[in-house]
Amino acid sequence: MNTSYNPMNRSILIINSAEPDILEFSTNIERILEKYEALSITIHYREAPLFDFSKISGVIISGSPQGNDIAETHQAHFQWLKDFQKPLIGICAGHHVLGCLFGAEYFYGKESESGLHSVEITSEDEIFRGLPTFLEVFQMHNDSISLPNNFIQLARSSACKNQAMRHVSKPLYTFQFHPEYLNHEIFSNFINIINNPKP
Numbered sequence: 001m002n003t004s005y006n007p008m009n010r011s012i013l014i015i016n017s018a019e020p021d022i023l024e025f026s027t028n029i030e031r032i033l034e035k036y037e038a039l040s041i042t043i044h045y046r047e048a049p050l051f052d053f054s055k056i057s058g059v060i061i062s063g064s065p066q067g068n069d070i071a072e073t074h075q076a077h078f079q080w081l082k083d084f085q086k087p088l089i090g091i092c093a094g095h096h097v098l099g100c101l102f103g104a105e106y107f108y109g110k111e112s113e114s115g116l117h118s119v120e121i122t123s124e125d126e127i128f129r130g131l132p133t134f135l136e137v138f139q140m141h142n143d144s145i146s147l148p149n150n151f152i153q154l155a156r157s158s159a160c161k162n163q164a165m166r167h168v169s170k171p172l173y174t175f176q177f178h179p180e181y182l183n184h185e186i187f188s189n190f191i192n193i194i195n196n197p198k199p
Helices: 024-035 045-050 075-083 093-101 185-195
Strands: 012-016 040-044 058-061 088-091 113-121 134-141 151-156 164-167 172-175
Touching: 012 024, 012 045, 024 040, 024 185, 040 045, 045 075, 058 093, 058 185, 075 093, 088 093, 088 185, 093 172
Parallel strands: 012 040, 012 058, 058 088, 088 172
Antiparallel strands: 113 134, 113 151, 151 164, 164 172
């Protein structure tokens, strides 16, 4: 649900990583959050540097179309990620942006995947609660990243080593695959992480 912010709502912020006229990625996430009765607001990535993050409970950074080199060309709009402490999910382009900000190596076209693929969950984590070790996912990427320092690998595939990761001390999660297509349980688990913060 895309709704105006109310301090009592504890809304989740969705950041659309695509250009303003491409709403497919952020709209899919809005619908999933609405299904789980979580309120959300959506902004464009260029608005993020001036956004007051104290007014939201968590962030989801959407993907963008294949070929959009978000990780390199738009990093100036995502510098706030370096100090962000609240629960966050980065999807595809969001995975690349966050990884590169934390020192990941960027791979051009070396581990590309498209369509349905299997990934293996390599580390137990609450973000994957209730999901099998081998998970069918939807992929749509040409590029990929290495695992940066201070991150734990959570999943891999036969073609792409870093399918999911989490920061060692912050609730920052990123996914190379697109959970908004097939794996909605990840969003439910993310909401639980927001609602039950660790001390």
